[in-house]
Amino acid sequence: MSYPKELREITDIADKDHPIHIFYNTCDNARPDQNILYLHWHEHFEIIVMQKGTGIFHIDSQPYEVGPGDVLFVPAGSLHTGYSTCSGDVAYLAIVWSNSLFQHWIQDSVHSRFVLPYLEGRARLPVMPTQLEPACADYYRLLDQAASEFKAKQPGYQLVIISQLHTLLTYLSRTFLPQQQQGRMNRTPTNNGERFKSLIQFIEANLSEKHTVDWAAKHLNLNPYHFCKMFKKLTGRTFIEYVNICRANEAERLLLESELSVTEIAGLIGCDNPNYFTRLFKQYKGMTPSQCRK
Incomplete structure:
Protein backbone atom coordinates (compact mmCIF):
# COMPACT_ATOMS: atom_id res chain seq x y z
CA MET A 1 0.00 0.00 0.00
CA GLN A 182 -39.82 12.29 7.80
CA GLY A 183 -36.93 13.53 9.94
CA ARG A 184 -36.35 10.21 11.70
CA MET A 185 -32.77 10.00 10.42
CA ASN A 186 -30.11 12.70 10.28
CA ARG A 187 -29.66 13.84 6.69
CA THR A 188 -26.37 15.63 7.22
CA PRO A 189 -24.32 14.16 10.06
CA THR A 190 -21.97 16.53 11.85
CA ASN A 191 -18.65 16.46 10.05
CA ASN A 192 -15.75 17.64 12.19
CA GLY A 193 -13.29 16.71 9.47
CA GLU A 194 -13.52 19.99 7.58
CA ARG A 195 -11.86 22.07 10.29
CA PHE A 196 -9.06 19.52 10.68
CA LYS A 197 -8.15 19.19 6.99
CA SER A 198 -5.88 22.25 6.82
CA LEU A 199 -4.11 21.24 10.04
CA ILE A 200 -3.45 17.69 8.83
CA GLN A 201 -2.29 18.95 5.44
CA PHE A 202 0.18 21.30 7.13
CA ILE A 203 1.54 18.50 9.33
CA GLU A 204 2.02 16.12 6.40
CA ALA A 205 3.78 18.82 4.37
CA ASN A 206 6.07 19.87 7.25
CA LEU A 207 7.11 16.68 9.01
CA SER A 208 10.55 18.07 9.85
CA GLU A 209 8.97 20.59 12.24
CA LYS A 210 8.07 19.91 15.86
CA HIS A 211 4.33 19.38 16.25
CA THR A 212 2.84 19.49 19.74
CA VAL A 213 -0.68 19.06 21.06
CA ASP A 214 -0.70 22.59 22.46
CA TRP A 215 0.32 24.08 19.11
CA ALA A 216 -2.24 22.04 17.18
CA ALA A 217 -5.06 22.83 19.60
CA LYS A 218 -4.26 26.53 19.42
CA HIS A 219 -4.26 26.33 15.62
CA LEU A 220 -7.92 25.24 15.75
CA ASN A 221 -8.91 27.48 18.67
CA LEU A 222 -9.65 24.49 20.89
CA ASN A 223 -8.45 23.63 24.34
CA PRO A 224 -6.02 20.68 24.36
CA TYR A 225 -8.50 18.28 26.01
CA HIS A 226 -11.26 18.78 23.43
CA PHE A 227 -8.74 18.84 20.59
CA CYS A 228 -7.32 15.44 21.61
CA LYS A 229 -10.80 13.96 21.99
CA MET A 230 -11.95 15.18 18.55
CA PHE A 231 -8.70 14.18 16.84
CA LYS A 232 -8.89 10.63 18.22
CA LYS A 233 -12.49 10.26 17.01
CA LEU A 234 -11.55 11.53 13.56
CA THR A 235 -8.39 9.51 12.93
CA GLY A 236 -8.55 6.63 15.41
CA ARG A 237 -5.17 7.75 16.76
CA THR A 238 -3.85 10.21 19.28
CA PHE A 239 -2.27 13.32 17.80
CA ILE A 240 1.29 12.18 18.58
CA GLU A 241 0.62 8.69 17.21
CA TYR A 242 -0.74 10.18 13.99
CA VAL A 243 2.30 12.44 13.54
CA ASN A 244 4.58 9.44 14.07
CA ILE A 245 2.59 7.35 11.56
CA CYS A 246 2.97 10.15 8.99
CA ARG A 247 6.70 10.23 9.65
CA ALA A 248 7.02 6.47 9.27
CA ASN A 249 4.98 6.51 6.04
CA GLU A 250 7.08 9.30 4.53
CA ALA A 251 10.28 7.56 5.61
CA GLU A 252 9.11 4.36 3.93
CA ARG A 253 8.41 6.28 0.71
CA LEU A 254 11.87 7.88 0.76
CA LEU A 255 13.58 4.58 1.54
CA LEU A 256 11.93 2.94 -1.47
CA GLU A 257 12.00 5.84 -3.92
CA SER A 258 15.26 7.70 -3.17
CA GLU A 259 18.94 6.99 -2.54
CA LEU A 260 19.12 9.19 0.55
CA SER A 261 20.87 7.66 3.54
CA VAL A 262 18.93 6.55 6.60
CA THR A 263 20.40 9.45 8.57
CA GLU A 264 19.34 11.96 5.91
CA ILE A 265 15.82 10.55 5.82
CA ALA A 266 15.60 10.69 9.62
CA GLY A 267 16.45 14.40 9.50
CA LEU A 268 13.89 15.12 6.79
CA ILE A 269 11.05 13.71 8.89
CA GLY A 270 12.04 15.47 12.11
CA CYS A 271 14.06 12.73 13.84
CA ASP A 272 17.47 14.14 14.66
CA ASN A 273 18.49 10.98 16.49
CA PRO A 274 18.99 8.06 14.03
CA ASN A 275 18.58 5.48 16.79
CA TYR A 276 15.21 6.95 17.78
CA PHE A 277 14.22 7.00 14.11
CA THR A 278 15.03 3.30 13.78
CA ARG A 279 12.93 2.44 16.85
CA LEU A 280 10.03 4.57 15.64
CA PHE A 281 10.13 3.09 12.14
CA LYS A 282 10.23 -0.50 13.45
CA GLN A 283 7.30 0.24 15.78
CA TYR A 284 5.02 1.27 12.91
CA LYS A 285 6.42 -0.79 10.03
CA GLY A 286 7.52 -3.99 11.77
CA MET A 287 11.04 -3.79 10.33
CA THR A 288 14.11 -1.58 10.47
CA PRO A 289 14.77 1.09 7.82
CA SER A 290 17.64 -1.01 6.43
CA GLN A 291 15.41 -4.07 6.11
CA CYS A 292 12.77 -1.97 4.34
CA ARG A 293 15.28 -0.70 1.79
CA LYS A 294 16.56 -4.21 1.08
Whole structure:
Protein backbone atom coordinates (compact mmCIF):
# COMPACT_ATOMS: atom_id res chain seq x y z
CA MET A 1 0.00 0.00 0.00
CA SER A 2 1.41 3.39 -0.99
CA TYR A 3 0.95 6.64 0.88
CA PRO A 4 0.51 9.81 -1.20
CA LYS A 5 1.89 13.04 0.22
CA GLU A 6 -1.38 14.91 -0.24
CA LEU A 7 -4.32 14.53 2.14
CA ARG A 8 -6.72 15.28 -0.69
CA GLU A 9 -6.60 12.38 -3.13
CA ILE A 10 -7.11 13.14 -6.81
CA THR A 11 -8.62 9.83 -7.85
CA ASP A 12 -7.38 8.74 -11.25
CA ILE A 13 -10.28 7.31 -13.25
CA ALA A 14 -9.19 6.72 -16.84
CA ASP A 15 -12.66 6.39 -18.39
CA LYS A 16 -14.05 9.93 -18.12
CA ASP A 17 -17.29 8.96 -19.86
CA HIS A 18 -17.98 6.25 -17.27
CA PRO A 19 -16.26 7.59 -14.09
CA ILE A 20 -16.05 4.50 -11.92
CA HIS A 21 -13.05 2.45 -10.83
CA ILE A 22 -12.59 -0.54 -8.55
CA PHE A 23 -9.35 -0.79 -6.58
CA TYR A 24 -8.24 -4.15 -5.17
CA ASN A 25 -6.42 -3.46 -1.90
CA THR A 26 -4.41 -6.11 -0.08
CA CYS A 27 -2.17 -6.05 2.97
CA ASP A 28 -0.39 -9.35 3.46
CA ASN A 29 0.53 -10.45 6.99
CA ALA A 30 -1.06 -7.40 8.54
CA ARG A 31 -0.50 -6.68 12.22
CA PRO A 32 -3.23 -5.56 14.61
CA ASP A 33 -3.45 -1.77 14.55
CA GLN A 34 -1.58 -1.55 11.23
CA ASN A 35 -2.74 1.22 8.91
CA ILE A 36 -4.51 -0.36 5.91
CA LEU A 37 -6.04 2.84 4.48
CA TYR A 38 -4.21 6.15 4.80
CA LEU A 39 -6.15 9.17 6.04
CA HIS A 40 -7.45 11.10 3.03
CA TRP A 41 -10.49 12.57 1.32
CA HIS A 42 -11.68 12.99 -2.26
CA GLU A 43 -14.59 14.43 -4.17
CA HIS A 44 -15.76 11.01 -5.33
CA PHE A 45 -18.10 8.66 -3.54
CA GLU A 46 -16.58 5.42 -2.29
CA ILE A 47 -17.88 2.00 -1.30
CA ILE A 48 -15.58 -0.21 0.77
CA VAL A 49 -16.24 -3.96 0.53
CA MET A 50 -14.33 -6.02 3.10
CA GLN A 51 -13.21 -9.35 1.66
CA LYS A 52 -10.63 -10.85 4.03
CA GLY A 53 -9.56 -10.19 7.61
CA THR A 54 -11.03 -7.67 10.02
CA GLY A 55 -10.52 -3.95 10.46
CA ILE A 56 -11.86 -0.68 11.77
CA PHE A 57 -12.51 2.32 9.54
CA HIS A 58 -12.98 5.86 10.82
CA ILE A 59 -15.37 7.88 8.64
CA ASP A 60 -16.67 11.31 9.64
CA SER A 61 -15.30 10.82 13.16
CA GLN A 62 -17.18 7.55 13.62
CA PRO A 63 -15.55 4.09 13.95
CA TYR A 64 -16.97 1.11 12.02
CA GLU A 65 -15.73 -2.41 12.73
CA VAL A 66 -15.87 -4.66 9.68
CA GLY A 67 -15.27 -8.24 8.67
CA PRO A 68 -15.65 -10.24 5.43
CA GLY A 69 -18.83 -9.25 3.59
CA ASP A 70 -19.32 -5.93 5.40
CA VAL A 71 -19.83 -2.82 3.26
CA LEU A 72 -19.27 0.87 4.07
CA PHE A 73 -20.53 3.87 2.08
CA VAL A 74 -18.13 6.82 2.31
CA PRO A 75 -19.72 10.20 1.51
CA ALA A 76 -17.90 12.48 -0.93
CA GLY A 77 -15.51 14.83 0.86
CA SER A 78 -15.30 12.80 4.06
CA LEU A 79 -12.00 12.15 5.79
CA HIS A 80 -11.55 8.41 6.21
CA THR A 81 -8.87 5.98 7.32
CA GLY A 82 -8.61 2.32 8.29
CA TYR A 83 -6.63 -0.05 10.51
CA SER A 84 -6.31 -3.81 10.76
CA THR A 85 -7.73 -5.52 13.83
CA CYS A 86 -6.31 -8.95 13.02
CA SER A 87 -3.08 -10.82 12.44
CA GLY A 88 -2.95 -12.09 8.87
CA ASP A 89 -3.96 -11.09 5.38
CA VAL A 90 -6.39 -8.23 4.84
CA ALA A 91 -8.17 -7.50 1.56
CA TYR A 92 -10.94 -5.12 0.55
CA LEU A 93 -12.40 -3.49 -2.54
CA ALA A 94 -12.69 0.28 -2.92
CA ILE A 95 -15.35 1.18 -5.48
CA VAL A 96 -14.87 4.85 -6.36
CA TRP A 97 -17.28 6.77 -8.56
CA SER A 98 -18.47 10.26 -9.44
CA ASN A 99 -22.05 11.50 -9.32
CA SER A 100 -21.71 12.29 -13.03
CA LEU A 101 -21.81 8.52 -13.57
CA PHE A 102 -25.62 8.85 -13.75
CA GLN A 103 -25.82 12.03 -15.81
CA HIS A 104 -27.90 10.29 -18.49
CA TRP A 105 -30.66 9.74 -15.90
CA ILE A 106 -30.85 13.40 -14.94
CA GLN A 107 -34.13 13.97 -16.79
CA ASP A 108 -35.76 10.90 -15.28
CA SER A 109 -38.27 11.99 -12.61
CA VAL A 110 -38.03 8.71 -10.68
CA HIS A 111 -34.22 8.95 -10.59
CA SER A 112 -34.53 12.56 -9.42
CA ARG A 113 -36.81 11.49 -6.60
CA PHE A 114 -34.98 8.45 -5.29
CA VAL A 115 -31.28 8.63 -6.24
CA LEU A 116 -30.44 12.26 -7.00
CA PRO A 117 -30.86 13.46 -3.36
CA TYR A 118 -27.89 11.25 -2.41
CA LEU A 119 -25.78 12.30 -5.39
CA GLU A 120 -26.31 15.99 -4.66
CA GLY A 121 -25.72 15.67 -0.92
CA ARG A 122 -29.26 16.61 0.12
CA ALA A 123 -29.45 13.24 1.87
CA ARG A 124 -26.82 10.77 3.00
CA LEU A 125 -26.89 7.02 3.05
CA PRO A 126 -25.92 5.45 6.37
CA VAL A 127 -22.22 4.63 6.29
CA MET A 128 -23.03 1.06 7.36
CA PRO A 129 -26.61 0.37 6.24
CA THR A 130 -26.80 -3.10 7.80
CA GLN A 131 -26.41 -1.57 11.27
CA LEU A 132 -29.87 -0.05 10.79
CA GLU A 133 -31.42 -2.61 8.46
CA PRO A 134 -29.71 -6.04 8.28
CA ALA A 135 -31.76 -6.97 5.19
CA CYS A 136 -29.62 -4.54 3.16
CA ALA A 137 -26.97 -7.27 3.03
CA ASP A 138 -29.10 -8.96 0.38
CA TYR A 139 -28.37 -6.07 -1.99
CA TYR A 140 -24.60 -6.43 -1.77
CA ARG A 141 -24.54 -9.25 -4.31
CA LEU A 142 -24.81 -6.41 -6.86
CA LEU A 143 -21.38 -5.16 -5.74
CA ASP A 144 -19.88 -8.64 -6.16
CA GLN A 145 -21.33 -8.79 -9.67
CA ALA A 146 -20.01 -5.31 -10.47
CA ALA A 147 -16.52 -6.31 -9.30
CA SER A 148 -16.62 -9.41 -11.50
CA GLU A 149 -17.69 -7.31 -14.49
CA PHE A 150 -14.90 -4.79 -13.86
CA LYS A 151 -12.28 -7.52 -13.61
CA ALA A 152 -13.41 -9.38 -16.74
CA LYS A 153 -14.02 -6.22 -18.81
CA GLN A 154 -16.28 -7.92 -21.32
CA PRO A 155 -17.79 -5.66 -24.03
CA GLY A 156 -20.21 -3.19 -22.48
CA TYR A 157 -19.12 -3.94 -18.93
CA GLN A 158 -19.38 -0.23 -18.05
CA LEU A 159 -23.12 -0.23 -18.70
CA VAL A 160 -23.61 -3.36 -16.63
CA ILE A 161 -21.71 -1.87 -13.67
CA ILE A 162 -23.61 1.42 -13.87
CA SER A 163 -26.90 -0.47 -13.94
CA GLN A 164 -25.92 -2.59 -10.93
CA LEU A 165 -24.77 0.40 -8.90
CA HIS A 166 -27.88 2.38 -9.78
CA THR A 167 -30.06 -0.57 -8.75
CA LEU A 168 -28.22 -0.79 -5.43
CA LEU A 169 -28.69 2.93 -4.72
CA THR A 170 -32.38 2.63 -5.58
CA TYR A 171 -32.86 -0.29 -3.17
CA LEU A 172 -31.10 1.63 -0.40
CA SER A 173 -33.10 4.75 -1.14
CA ARG A 174 -36.31 2.73 -0.94
CA THR A 175 -35.21 1.61 2.51
CA PHE A 176 -33.88 4.85 4.01
CA LEU A 177 -35.19 7.89 2.11
CA PRO A 178 -38.73 7.81 3.56
CA GLN A 179 -37.29 7.85 7.10
CA GLN A 180 -34.95 10.71 6.22
CA GLN A 181 -37.76 12.73 4.65
CA GLN A 182 -39.82 12.29 7.80
CA GLY A 183 -36.93 13.53 9.94
CA ARG A 184 -36.35 10.21 11.70
CA MET A 185 -32.77 10.00 10.42
CA ASN A 186 -30.11 12.70 10.28
CA ARG A 187 -29.66 13.84 6.69
CA THR A 188 -26.37 15.63 7.22
CA PRO A 189 -24.32 14.16 10.06
CA THR A 190 -21.97 16.53 11.85
CA ASN A 191 -18.65 16.46 10.05
CA ASN A 192 -15.75 17.64 12.19
CA GLY A 193 -13.29 16.71 9.47
CA GLU A 194 -13.52 19.99 7.58
CA ARG A 195 -11.86 22.07 10.29
CA PHE A 196 -9.06 19.52 10.68
CA LYS A 197 -8.15 19.19 6.99
CA SER A 198 -5.88 22.25 6.82
CA LEU A 199 -4.11 21.24 10.04
CA ILE A 200 -3.45 17.69 8.83
CA GLN A 201 -2.29 18.95 5.44
CA PHE A 202 0.18 21.30 7.13
CA ILE A 203 1.54 18.50 9.33
CA GLU A 204 2.02 16.12 6.40
CA ALA A 205 3.78 18.82 4.37
CA ASN A 206 6.07 19.87 7.25
CA LEU A 207 7.11 16.68 9.01
CA SER A 208 10.55 18.07 9.85
CA GLU A 209 8.97 20.59 12.24
CA LYS A 210 8.07 19.91 15.86
CA HIS A 211 4.33 19.38 16.25
CA THR A 212 2.84 19.49 19.74
CA VAL A 213 -0.68 19.06 21.06
CA ASP A 214 -0.70 22.59 22.46
CA TRP A 215 0.32 24.08 19.11
CA ALA A 216 -2.24 22.04 17.18
CA ALA A 217 -5.06 22.83 19.60
CA LYS A 218 -4.26 26.53 19.42
CA HIS A 219 -4.26 26.33 15.62
CA LEU A 220 -7.92 25.24 15.75
CA ASN A 221 -8.91 27.48 18.67
CA LEU A 222 -9.65 24.49 20.89
CA ASN A 223 -8.45 23.63 24.34
CA PRO A 224 -6.02 20.68 24.36
CA TYR A 225 -8.50 18.28 26.01
CA HIS A 226 -11.26 18.78 23.43
CA PHE A 227 -8.74 18.84 20.59
CA CYS A 228 -7.32 15.44 21.61
CA LYS A 229 -10.80 13.96 21.99
CA MET A 230 -11.95 15.18 18.55
CA PHE A 231 -8.70 14.18 16.84
CA LYS A 232 -8.89 10.63 18.22
CA LYS A 233 -12.49 10.26 17.01
CA LEU A 234 -11.55 11.53 13.56
CA THR A 235 -8.39 9.51 12.93
CA GLY A 236 -8.55 6.63 15.41
CA ARG A 237 -5.17 7.75 16.76
CA THR A 238 -3.85 10.21 19.28
CA PHE A 239 -2.27 13.32 17.80
CA ILE A 240 1.29 12.18 18.58
CA GLU A 241 0.62 8.69 17.21
CA TYR A 242 -0.74 10.18 13.99
CA VAL A 243 2.30 12.44 13.54
CA ASN A 244 4.58 9.44 14.07
CA ILE A 245 2.59 7.35 11.56
CA CYS A 246 2.97 10.15 8.99
CA ARG A 247 6.70 10.23 9.65
CA ALA A 248 7.02 6.47 9.27
CA ASN A 249 4.98 6.51 6.04
CA GLU A 250 7.08 9.30 4.53
CA ALA A 251 10.28 7.56 5.61
CA GLU A 252 9.11 4.36 3.93
CA ARG A 253 8.41 6.28 0.71
CA LEU A 254 11.87 7.88 0.76
CA LEU A 255 13.58 4.58 1.54
CA LEU A 256 11.93 2.94 -1.47
CA GLU A 257 12.00 5.84 -3.92
CA SER A 258 15.26 7.70 -3.17
CA GLU A 259 18.94 6.99 -2.54
CA LEU A 260 19.12 9.19 0.55
CA SER A 261 20.87 7.66 3.54
CA VAL A 262 18.93 6.55 6.60
CA THR A 263 20.40 9.45 8.57
CA GLU A 264 19.34 11.96 5.91
CA ILE A 265 15.82 10.55 5.82
CA ALA A 266 15.60 10.69 9.62
CA GLY A 267 16.45 14.40 9.50
CA LEU A 268 13.89 15.12 6.79
CA ILE A 269 11.05 13.71 8.89
CA GLY A 270 12.04 15.47 12.11
CA CYS A 271 14.06 12.73 13.84
CA ASP A 272 17.47 14.14 14.66
CA ASN A 273 18.49 10.98 16.49
CA PRO A 274 18.99 8.06 14.03
CA ASN A 275 18.58 5.48 16.79
CA TYR A 276 15.21 6.95 17.78
CA PHE A 277 14.22 7.00 14.11
CA THR A 278 15.03 3.30 13.78
CA ARG A 279 12.93 2.44 16.85
CA LEU A 280 10.03 4.57 15.64
CA PHE A 281 10.13 3.09 12.14
CA LYS A 282 10.23 -0.50 13.45
CA GLN A 283 7.30 0.24 15.78
CA TYR A 284 5.02 1.27 12.91
CA LYS A 285 6.42 -0.79 10.03
CA GLY A 286 7.52 -3.99 11.77
CA MET A 287 11.04 -3.79 10.33
CA THR A 288 14.11 -1.58 10.47
CA PRO A 289 14.77 1.09 7.82
CA SER A 290 17.64 -1.01 6.43
CA GLN A 291 15.41 -4.07 6.11
CA CYS A 292 12.77 -1.97 4.34
CA ARG A 293 15.28 -0.70 1.79
CA LYS A 294 16.56 -4.21 1.08
